[in-house]
Amino acid sequence: MKGATTNICYNVLDRIVHEKKLGDKVAFYWEGNEPEETTQITYRELLVQVCQFSNVLRKQGIRKGDRVAIYMPMILELVVAMLACARLGALHSIVFAGFSAESLCERILDSSCSLLITTDAFYRGEKLVNLKELADEALEKCREKGFPVICCIVVKHLGREELGTGDSPSQSPPIKRPCRDIQISWNQGVDFWWHELMKEAGDECEPEWCDAEDPLFILYTSGSTGKPKGVVHTVGGYMLYVATTFKYVFDFHAEDVFWCTADIGWITGHSYVTYGPLANGATSVLFEGIPTYPDVSRLWSIVDKYKVTKFYTAPTAIRLLMKFGDEPVTKHSRASLQVLGTVGEPINPEAWLWYHQVVGAQRCPIVDTFWQTETTFPFFGVAxxxxxxxxxxxxxxxxxxxxxxxxxxxxxxxxxxxxxxxxxxxxxxxxxxxxxxxxxxxxxxxxxxxxxxIDDMLNVSGHLLSTAEVESALVEHEAVAEAAVVSHPHPVKGECLYCFVTLCDGHTFSPTLTEELKKQIREKIGPIATPDYIQNAPGLPKTRSGKIMRRVLRKIAQNDHDLGDMSTVADPSVIRQLFTHRCLTIQ
Missing domain, CATH: 2.30.38.10 (Luciferase; Domain 3)
Known part of the structure; x- marks a missing residue:
């Protein structure tokens, strides 16, 4: 659609408020980590806050084509920040808040982001995550590599008592939360409080009109080379596609309450938490917490609380909750549910049937979506x-x-x-x-x-991870000479990481070393990449040209001795050793 002029923020907010006359409709019900932490925001209130924050960004020098990094939990300010970038024609690069400081630094450097938006801290279940500390560490790494980020805007999330929806002149009910005294470091001249900047910002901001083929955002995914690749989507085509797929895949109707449990840090969250629902004037649930806190019926409690009609989650979450039986589900009504969806990874028949029979009470159709084709039958125009x-x-x-x-x-x-x-x-x-x-x-x-x-990638709980990226993190440890990573079936995650490590002379494989390696991966990539298995590998099966035979390693990881054609293995004795050491694998 090159040559067409548009702005996606205008289409998902101004158009909905002024042309569709839906300004008073709730855009998001926000549900915090604790069940009592709640608020809501209407389309009109969201538009005001986005205009305010757009003016904040403009004052900080952000212009069309600039890149802005966003490192935040699932709070309303995350939606405001991404839409404000889109309003200015700046590219947002959202980094999942579960990623490490190293991963954040790498993504900031790759796209030369001049500004970072983050949060003081947040709770994930009972675990406190000091996000500002991680952000500071990432920015220090950027400075060391010769790229100073000039501005870091910080949302006072856990430190606030009542901010309604971001300190704007809003009638939304305040977030009910006891004030927590969060100690964070402060870099004068670089760090600025979100709420203080918003107080000084005007609530009108003309959108920057963009060509349909101008870039909208960068989203980093693990690459098979080990270096994350920044996927670029453009304004017009992406807007049309998420609006249309949301409308038809989920059979959207005006009275629906839609809930996509994906984190906005992933493409599903970009598309079906923010842009797709808002483009259709939908009311959605934005959930900060996890499915098992404070108990394993949390999701179904929220479904009843907000009368959710369309529910969209990942097979990992379904498999996790299956373990606790039917009662945590069936004790809640779930009568509002009409359509269920799964996304992010293949779903196994047992999980699909439980989802259909127990969660949907055998009355809700399930759409099994794959983001490139959308449904198990191809979507319109997909061949x-x-x-x-x-x-x-x-x-x-x-x-x-x-x-x-x-x-x-x-x-x-x-x-x-x-x-x-x-x-x-x-x-x-x-x-x-x-x-x-x-x-x-x-x-x-x-x-x-x-x-x-079918390439060197793993799908762990719906998160794509590069084997090369994990292997690179392992060999940075002084004890590891070589590493190979393959997938291993997991009853909840679908796949998990099974790592083979060959040690340098003078080092011994031990539980201590295993914990050090897991810690190194968590710091380099993030907790989602933590291996379930690390096996001592005196040698790795290779072809005569030196290529590691991952097909063989996958068989060894699963203790499957049916290895197929082994004629190209340079040293077959390595395979016997690996099966022997498999029995000694430290988990």
């Missing part, structure tokens, strides 16, 4: 195909590589600062096709079943 290793299209029932034969509005446009990597990653393997990186099976009814990653 999938299944290819074999030779690049030939397979008809009827088939299994192979999932590819797309033509572009669709929501297709990513490039990798930030590296278009060559974009072309190599998604188009080079099978010229003329977009390669998703997933394996796929088509059954006799024409349904597409996503079978999992």
């Amino acid at each position: 999938p195909a299944i290819l074999n290793e030779s690049g030939e299209e397979l008809e009827g029932e088939a299994e192979g590589y999932l590819v797309f034969k033509q572009p669709w509005p929501g297709i990513m446009r490039t990798v930030y600062g590296n278009h060559e990597r974009f072309e190599t990653t998604y188009f080079k393997k099978f010229p003329g096709y977009y390669v998703t990186g997933d394996g796929c099976r088509r059954d006799q009814d024409g349904y597409y079943w996503i079978t999992g990653r």
Whole structure:
């Protein structure tokens, strides 16, 4: 749609308030970590706050095309911040608040973000996360590498008693929370309190009109090379696609209350917490907490509290809650539910059936969504195909590589600062096709079943992780000479990390070393990448050319001795050693 002029913030707020006359409609019910922490915000109030924060950003020198890093929990200010960036034509780069300081630094440097927006701290269940401390560490690393971030805006989240919805002149009920004295460090001249800047900001801000193909945001995903790649989406196509898929995939109606449990730090959260629902004038739930706190019925309590009609979550959450039986679900009504959805990873039949029979009481259809095609039948304009290793299209029932034969509005446009990597990653393997990186099976009814990653990637609880990135973090430890990481089935996460480490001379494999390695990965990447298994590997199975045979390592990780063709292994004795050491794996 190049040549068309628009602004996505105008479309999801100004248009809804002024043209659709929905200013008094609730945009978000916010539910905090504790059940008593609640507030709500209308479309009109959200528009005022976004205009105010847009003016704050303008005063800090942010202009169209600039990049802004956002490192925040699931609070209303996160939505305000991303929409304010979009209003100015600046690119937001949201970094999941579960990522480490190192990961945040890497993403700030890659896209040259001049400004960071973060929070003092937040609770995840009973765990306090001092986010400002992590942000400070990341900014110090940036300075050491010659890139000083000029401004850090901090939301006083846990330190506030009553801020309504961000200290604006708002009629929203205040967040009910006891004030917590959070000790944080302060960098004079760099750090600024959100609420103080907002007090001085005007509540009107003309949107920056953008070409439909101007970039909207960068979202970093793990790359198979170990270096995260910044996926770029553009204004017009992305807006059209999330608005349309939200409307039709979830059968949206004006009276619905929609709840997507994904964190905004992931593409599902960008699309179905913020942009898709707001573009349709929907009322949504924004949830800061976790499914098991303060008890394992939290999700269903929230469903009843807000009369949620459309509920969208991940198979990991479903498998987690299945362990606690039916009673925590069935003790709540859930009568409002009409449509259920799952996203982010393949769902196993047991979890699907429990979701349908127990959560949906056998009356709610389930949409199994995969963000590139949206549903198990392709969405409008999406043309999938299944290819074999030779690049030939397979008809009827088939299994192979999932590819797309033509572009669709929501297709990513490039990798930030590296278009060559974009072309190599998604188009080079099978010229003329977009390669998703997933394996796929088509059954006799024409349904597409996503079978999992076919490159060097892992899908852990719906989070894509690069084996190379984890291996790189392992070998930075002085005791590790070489590392290889593969996936291992996990009853809750779907997949977990199984790591093989070859030690340097003079070092001994021990529980202490294992904990050090796990700590190193948490610090380098984040808690989501913590391995479940670390195995001592005196050697790794390699081809004669030196390539690690991950196929063999996956078999060893699962104690499966049916290894298939081993003719290319340089040293078969390594495999016998690994099976022996597997029995001694420290978890």
